[in-house]
Amino acid sequence: xxxxxxxxxxxxxxxxxxxxxxxxSMLLQIVTFGMVFLGITFMMGNxxxxxxxxxxxxxxxMIWFLATxxxxxxxxNLQQEAQTGTLExxxxxxxxxxxxxxxxxxxxxxxxxxxxxxxxxxxxVLVKPPLIFPAGALVPLLLTLLGLFGFGYLVAGATLVFKxxxxxxxxxxxxxLFLNGSLLPVERMPEGLATFARLLPTTEGxxxxxxxxxxxxxxxxxxxxxxxxxxxxxxxxxxxxxLAAFGWxxxxxxxxGTLGQY
Amino acid sequence: MNDxxxxxxxxxxxxxxxxxxxxxxxxxxxxxxxxxxxLLGPNGAGKTTIIKMICGLILPDSGExxxxxxxxxxxxxxxxxxxxxxxxxxxxxYWRLSPWENLMYFARLKGIPGRQVAGRAERLLSELxxxxxxxxxxxxxxRGMQQxxxxxxxxxxxxxxxxxxxxxxxxxxxxxxxxxxxVFRLGREQGKTVILxxxxxxxxxxxxTRIAIIREGRVIANxxxxxxxxxxxxxxxxxxxxxxxxxxxxxxxxxxxxxxEDGQTILTGxxxxxxxxxPLLEKxxxxxxxxxxxxxNEEDLEDIFIRLVETHP
Numbered sequence: 065x066x067x068x069x070x071x072x073x074x075x076x077x078x079x080x081x082x083x084x085x086x087x088x089s090m091l092l093q094i095v096t097f098g099m100v101f102l103g104i105t106f107m108m109g110n111x112x113x114x115x116x117x118x119x120x121x122x123x124x125x126m127i128w129f130l131a132t133x134x135x136x137x138x139x140x141n142l143q144q145e146a147q148t149g150t151l152e153x154x155x156x157x158x159x160x161x162x163x164x165x166x167x168x169x170x171x172x173x174x175x176x177x178x179x180x181x182x183x184x185x186x187x188x189v190l191v192k193p194p195l196i197f198p199a200g201a202l203v204p205l206l207l208t209l210l211g212l213f214g215f216g217y218l219v220a221g222a223t224l225v226f227k228x229x230x231x232x233x234x235x236x237x238x239x240x241l242f243l244n245g246s247l248l249p250v251e252r253m254p255e256g257l258a259t260f261a262r263l264l265p266t267t268e269g270x271x272x273x274x275x276x277x278x279x280x281x282x283x284x285x286x287x288x289x290x291x292x293x294x295x296x297x298x299x300x301x302x303x304x305x306x307l308a309a310f311g312w313x314x315x316x317x318x319x320x321g322t323l324g325q326y
Numbered sequence: 327m328n329d330x331x332x333x334x335x336x337x338x339x340x341x342x343x344x345x346x347x348x349x350x351x352x353x354x355x356x357x358x359x360x361x362x363x364x365l366l367g368p369n370g371a372g373k374t375t376i377i378k379m380i381c382g383l384i385l386p387d388s389g390e391x392x393x394x395x396x397x398x399x400x401x402x403x404x405x406x407x408x409x410x411x412x413x414x415x416x417x418x419x420y421w422r423l424s425p426w427e428n429l430m431y432f433a434r435l436k437g438i439p440g441r442q443v444a445g446r447a448e449r450l451l452s453e454l455x456x457x458x459x460x461x462x463x464x465x466x467x468x469r470g471m472q473q474x475x476x477x478x479x480x481x482x483x484x485x486x487x488x489x490x491x492x493x494x495x496x497x498x499x500x501x502x503x504x505x506x507x508x509v510f511r512l513g514r515e516q517g518k519t520v521i522l523x524x525x526x527x528x529x530x531x532x533x534x535t536r537i538a539i540i541r542e543g544r545v546i547a548n549x550x551x552x553x554x555x556x557x558x559x560x561x562x563x564x565x566x567x568x569x570x571x572x573x574x575x576x577x578x579x580x581x582x583x584x585x586x587e588d589g590q591t592i593l594t595g596x597x598x599x600x601x602x603x604x605p606l607l608e609k610x611x612x613x614x615x616x617x618x619x620x621x622x623n624e625e626d627l628e629d630i631f632i633r634l635v636e637t638h639p
Binding site: 067070078085153154155158159164315319320 | 339349375378381383385387404407409411415418419420421422427431434435436437439463
């Protein structure tokens with residue numbers, strides 16, 4: 065167990081130290097994040113904050129932000145580490161590299177949860193959206209994060225092999241904003257687009273979270289009516305595919321001799 | 327035995343639209359336990375690929391890399407627990423962390439909790455004269471200090487094998503000397519296995535107990551340093567003659583090469599037996615060329631390196 069926990073703790077600690085070193089830019093990121101959200105919801109309300117719409121958008125936007133960090137951290141940051149020369153050290157450890165990647169994403173999530181939490185608090189105080197925060201909402205939230213971890217592994221693996229995936233990651237992040245139901249709920253999308261949207265990471269999580277935090281459904285309700293199943297399946301598939309792809313890509317990069325290249 | 331053994335190792339890199347590059351070609355190499363092993367060769371010879379195969383960053387196309395009983399590619403984690411690495415380049419460590427934070431981070435990467443290595447970290451930083459600056463960010467350090475932190479990080483897990491890829495590259499004289507002293511202590515006094523690649527051949531000559539010269543992915547020499555130097559020292563001669571060499575003689579120099587400089591002909595070359603000199607000198611005497619001097623050269627590693635790399639079939 066220690067063999068897994070130590071590298072995760074190590075990466076989380078290092079990640080938070082590095083984030084702390086960039087505290088000013090991180091603070092600006094939090095402010096920007098909040099301002100953009102308030103701006104979007106203000107425009108969606110045609111010049112006013114409509115609490116019901118803000119509530120719906122808030123869940124989507126916050127989850128999208130978590131996805132953004134997971135994807136960006138695994139593309140830009142790995143690329144940057146390859147350039148600066150520290151990436152190869154990650155592969156010369158006694159720990160499974162999967163645990164190291166997990167620790168890295170976790171550090172980002174801790175920061176992003178602070179960002180999301182502080183912004184949410186501000187929005188709740190200012191706009192008073194009709195949101196409830198049941199403890200049961202942690203279940204779909206954690207399942208959504210699990211899926212994002214899986215997707216993070218996928219992006220990390222692709223970065224090791226294809227290197228310049230940063231631009232592709234940006235496209236993915238922007239596509240998620242418009243297609244994962246952050247701004248426009250999936251139910252209001254055309255059928256074909258809705259089907260595609262449901263395949264993307266975070267979409268199912270946002271659907272379930274909205275049901276619980278806006279409509280007031282409980283975990284047992286979303287479980288019994290089958291609402292939780294697609295999220296569970298989606299997250300497990302993403303984790304499975306992500307881990308398998310990362311392992312395969314790592315081996316391929318070792319074979320090609322490109323681990324430290326950029 | 328904890329020798330590092332590369333057996334029939336081949337590594338080829340594909341290139342888009344071009345012939346693939348064979349970086350390592352069916353290489354057999356044994357690096358004995360303990361001492362400083364110099365891995366020398368011109369650019370592109372395959373040194374870094376060999377280093378990276380030993381530390382598992384690059385998988386060979388064929389062949390195997392072993393540390394004692396451990397197959398590096400099948401038992402990578404076991405192997406990594408025994409290896410400390412400073413790769414070529416300036417950034418093996420996190421510049422935005424302090425030396426202390428870097429050391430704790432790299433200790434945990436090797437599976438050792440920070441509190442278990444605190445004493446060792448303190449000792450390393452003190453010995454490397456970094457203790458007073460242990461809390462400052464590495465980015466504010468000079469290149470030499472950063473390299474010292476990188477070395478400390480490679481040593482924090484107390485590895486018995488240390489791979490150093492161009493560790494003195496870009497360092498000023500003083501920093502380079504400190505790094506060399508450390509390499510010496512590790513390999514010669516503490517009995518660790520240090521594998522060193524460098525283009526600074528005087529450094530290799532001074533430090534290494536054994537040297538392998540690599541060219542085009544193959545070993546063209548692999549001997550204890552003293553033996554390698556000795557092998558070439560006793561058959562290399564320099565003859566100085568007054569005036570230019572007549573054409574008839576210039577066309578039949580045998581093992582010698584000649585150049586004309588400041589009114590003198592200087593012949594350099596190898597003879598298996600010093601007695602072979604006499605008939606040669608007789609020819610020059612007959613040609614009326616006054617003899618200025620005859621000397622036996624003691625070649626340094628740089629001369630040997632150039633000769634081997636340029637002339638080895």
